[in-house]
Amino acid sequence: MRICILAEGSYPYVVGGVSSWIQMLMTGLPEYEFIVYAIGAEAKDRGKFKYKLPENCLGVEETFLDEILSLRAAQMREGILTGEDQQTLYELVRGKRDVPLVRLAEIFRYGRWSSPLAVFMSSDFFDIIVRVYRESYNNLPFTDFFWTMRSMLLPLFFLLQQKLPEADVYHSVATGYCGVIGGMAATVCQKPFIITEHGIYSREREAEIIKSDWAKTDFKGVWIRYFYYLARLSYQTAGRLYTLFEHNGQIAADLGCAPEKIRIVPNGVHMERFAHIPPLTDHGGPIRIGAVVRVVPIKDILTLLRAFAIVKRTLPDAQLVIMGGLEEDPDYVAVCHRTVRMLGLEDVTFTGSVPVAEYLPQMDIMVLSSISEGQPLAVLEGFSAHRPYVTTDVGCCRELIYGDSTDTCGTAGAVVAPMDYEAMAHEIVRLARSYELRREMAAVGFARTKARYTYAQFIDAYRAAYETAVKEGAHGGRRI
Template sequence: MRIGLVTEGGYPYVGGDAGLWCERLVRGLGQHEFDLYAFSRDRRQEQAGRVPLPPQVGRVRTAPLWTAGDDGVTHGRRARRRFAECYGELTSVLATMGGGSRDRGETPGRDRSGDEADRFGSALYGLAELARDEGGLAGALRSETAVRALERACRAPGASRTVREARVPDLLAAAGHLGRALTPLTVDWYEDDGLGAADLCHAAAGGAAALAGLLARHFTGVPLLVTEYGAHLRTHYLTTDAGRTAPAVRALLAAFHGGVAAEAYRRAALVTHGNAHTRRWQERCGADRAKLRTVHPGMDATAFTEVGESPETADPDTLVWIGRIDPAKDLVSLLHAFAQVHTQEPRARLRIVSTGIGSDGAAYLGHCRALAAQLFPDEAEGPHTVGDNPVSFEEIGTPEAPTRAEVYASGAVIVLSSVVEGFPAGLVEAMFCGRATVSTNVGAVVEVIGGTGLVVPPRNPRALAEACLALLRDPERRVRLGAAARARALELFTVEQNVAAFHDMYLEIVARSPDRHAVPGGTDDPLPFATPAEAHLPGSWTGLPGRAADPPETGATAPRPTPVTTLEVPG
């Protein structure tokens, strides 16, 4: 089977989003062929290079999202008229839906009528067909025609109150953002030498990747699988700078991304997510529950096997926090909670191990160090020596914390204190290690823990302290919870289960989607695969009617079959 894998800002670029997941997926499905279609997000990502690719990857085609470029295409009068009609229709829908959450209590993309969804899709595919027919669309998307069409849509009677307030700078900014968001319409990936040659298109994210998958489905009928480990529309909301972006621009862009999400969910054969939180976003944007599948992110448990099989290595008095230093991790609440723990259990210690520093992490780390010094002044007497603070700040890779596995091994209880969290990969690693955990109830924490750890409200130091004390004082309970957590993690969150789940979905989708490729000399009946499985069997697999075929001699060529349909097998 040939898979067209479409990514945005991820694989095969070094350090890209979901790059590790895609890498494991491609390497784990060596029986399939993969073609990669990647959008890059900025020049720095392209300059960083790409990761080494396995042999099952055929072609790699890339396109930038960070620059519109100049395709050098000049449209004639008829093409300009088509562009004005399609772009005008698209912006009219966006202006109607823009600000929906403010004007009508709705999310852009949710509960839109069938007519609005059809109008959005028709305008989108109309622009894509124009780009294919004319050889490009970049110039038109940056033209005065586009800005004027957007202005008319925002001033029309049906426009939402938010977008009617757009001024000229807002219109120019919105047109520029829409031009970049429509970049997938201008790439040449949708012919028979591109995604049209695939048996299935797998969009590894929403947004641009899903839009490219929609166009491949529209032009060549390739079935589409959409995977979101974080809802793209939610990411758009969180990353849009409200202080620098006018409300009208935010409303129009939210309506566009909501429209793309709704169209992708409507047209995809299956839509996957990594947790219930993302699934709720998908449902809110119109995804059919019958199409939704939960596939947890696959993580490699190998590095944690030895620790998981040796729970007795933990220090019974040590709490461990490990992760990226960022205000969202709420280390301040953790320090206040540990102050209460240390008051009742003076032998208790807290290791804070950094795996990296976020954008605001350096200043936040300094604040946390100062707070720890204030909460735990040096003691002249007691269980610790003078100058021995019960809280330590460390970095992964140092002699004190050489590996993540060794950090988890040192703790009796692993603590997560975040106020914002997506899929808690650190908790899964702790579960692989067979450690009991105390976590705040954010993101997918409860879904991941599943009753194998203690969960408390976020920003509640007292509850966090009580949970930590309960486990520190009950070693038998820690062992039971750790063993249950390890069993759950090995069952649900390994690379193997992730790869197997996608393999099954690939077969399910393709089995329901007959092949669209013409077979030389064949009939017009569709086939389930472009290259039948029998073609890969060694030796002679057919003979004359009524008699078995003789096995070929060594070095000889097996006799060609004589079926009604002749198959030309590459290689």
Template structure:
């Protein structure tokens, strides 16, 4: 089948989210054809180029979400005046006003942290239908008129937002919005709705209407083209979220300079969009129970949810895992990941100070790459300064002067050239995060057979499954106690490491991930009606061009008179003959075809499955 893979800020580019998972999925499902529809987030990402694509990727179409242009090449014509007709202006104002009204109705729950997730899913069905009707109305307008880029940046859009915020019944956060807030919201909506203006929605080769299934690699903007393919052409939509996109929007807000009303309105929009994506999706595949709970709170039907753990390449860690922890330094704690505030390295350093009081030989190796942004650079500098303050270079009876027990090492550098080398150096792997989605570093440590100490956040408990120690986040004393317990008990470390490796090899490999999606693809397509008629040379329909029998082992696809050689499908041959019966009733009975033609041997009982 042909799959339309929808991505945002990742595959097929060499940098970005979910790129490795998408690449492994596409390479593993070589029996299918893939068309990739990618939304990019920055010029830097585009400059980095693509990874090497396998032959089953037939086509790649890209569009930016970061530039001032809509990226569609269609030139959005809608605006406030020049070249703008009154009827189209009325249509835009009506649909955008309805969209804004639905957003303002959903801003109440988004304004508070506790009700944010639920605001999208627990709203009235009337408001949800209102949002969906406005969204598809804008999509149809964009398709008819060549795009919405200018209109979404126009004064008309800002005024429609203002009217919705001032309307009776609007949420408190909407009433409090001022002009600067409205400008921020309008800019955010313009960026999020850019996929409406793309020229991807065609029912011909290269368009989303020509694929059998749309698979969105994340929610949010990546799934929006899939929504429109479903709306325009009935293409089924599969949504995979390993990190819930709506949760990421809530954490990021609408920008550093945005006020609370703007953040609430933008969060309400993304909540409504997530609810509509979940409502229209044929199936939703969260990567863990933590993501699944978020999706349910946001309106996802539990019957549509299938947990599929992300697949990771276990082979690269095989040598370290099979060697066990005997070759590792028994006194070394290891942290691996991206260095950013959410990882709480400050708490880890304070915990290690407590560990050193109990175990003077202990060392801590922090191995990772710096996350993008000035904030992360400042955070790394702060952590280095804190380590120097907590552990001054002095003779302690175990380490020499100048030998600090804490080291900051860059992955790919001379100390740690490869990732398996990092895990091979420590006997206990520590995760100290206060915010975490799916803990990839923990799975890697499990593949390597390492005992782990983790904070209880995100999907950590689900991943560990009893094969490691878990403590509350932001609790350096508890983290230190757990580390000391494992450092003092090598037999326990060995048992936990072996159990962790067995669990990881069972649940988190590429093979199990690919097998799961192969079955899901077939299940979705099998429940969808045929959307296009297959025609013969004369233009007549072939209703049995792809009968179910062609997928059954045996000689069902053998043409009559070919003595077992491959030929046209039996159903297609039957239907193509003028004046013959295309139904299977006589073929299955073992009789001859009309005009005395013999039927396939399998129809007479040979080669039964």
């Protein structure tokens, strides 16, 4: 069996999170062949893989959004779209009624157009943009509206025209662009298509857009609605949606995924990687606080630093070690370093990417400060190393810390609201003051992970998912 993994903004260019999950999935299923279709942000990352491809990975096909957006305009053509084509694209731009992906497959089928810009730069499509503008956005500058539409739709139009690798199953690890083109490939090739959502992609993009500088204020809502629209198109075509926990499944259903498609498969962790790490000891030295996290805005390192500043008032010899990549967003890394200086903090270390299993034995308390997560592997790894966690109330963190209605293990740490650095500091200090509390919570986290979140359980679930997909066959319409 050959599986095409579709990834956006993650594997193989970014370490951690979804990327680690993809590497673990391929490595754990050596009986299958994998090929990765990767959508990256910038072409400067071409070939700069952060992972060694497993032997059963046949390769990575790379596409970069900045290259798509820098394409030169083709000569405008007239009368190239049928009336049905125009109506489909009008509904797509308008974003109020979902279009069947099979119709987009017909419009953008491989080889139909001589240039990937042909449709966008046609007079027919320009008329559609003008129509939507007059109906809904005529209070905004038309030039800004046009360039916003170009930035949103040109990558989609380009990607829909590409010939994806042949596979027996198409598996997207998000909705967004890779979800739509995964559905497109499955529709064209009449092969099964499944999605795994770690976080809720459209909600993560919403949080990013609200905070962004690149999206003009008047157009933030346009961008947000667009990514929710792409999610619905992805859900529409998928045979199954696998998500990490029940709450995410409910959100996906609320956003348009048919409930009968949704299955829950938690993350799994290699607990044996941490078997050499002994339980916590009452060492009597400074409390060392650890965070295994990429230094990027969505992980909200600034809240962690502000919390640590409060912790230092009570525990002046406390130390903070931030273990994670520094390459992804250098501007944000610089802001974090400025914040350290502004707060007058000492004992803060940014290690960059390191072997986490070698660092965890030195930690007393682990912290996750993210504003968005799915089911973070970092928390499961910390539990596997007998460390308690303070997390924000995002994704599956509450369930990991406190368990669900069927879990009797107990409490493995504490959960606070996102961006509430005062509450975060309070919980860190509470754990720091009691070795017995830390030890008891760490034991709960270890037991919960062993019972529910092992690597073997995760791999068995996806082996069954692929076999089921092939058995049930393709979803999504007629062959193009």
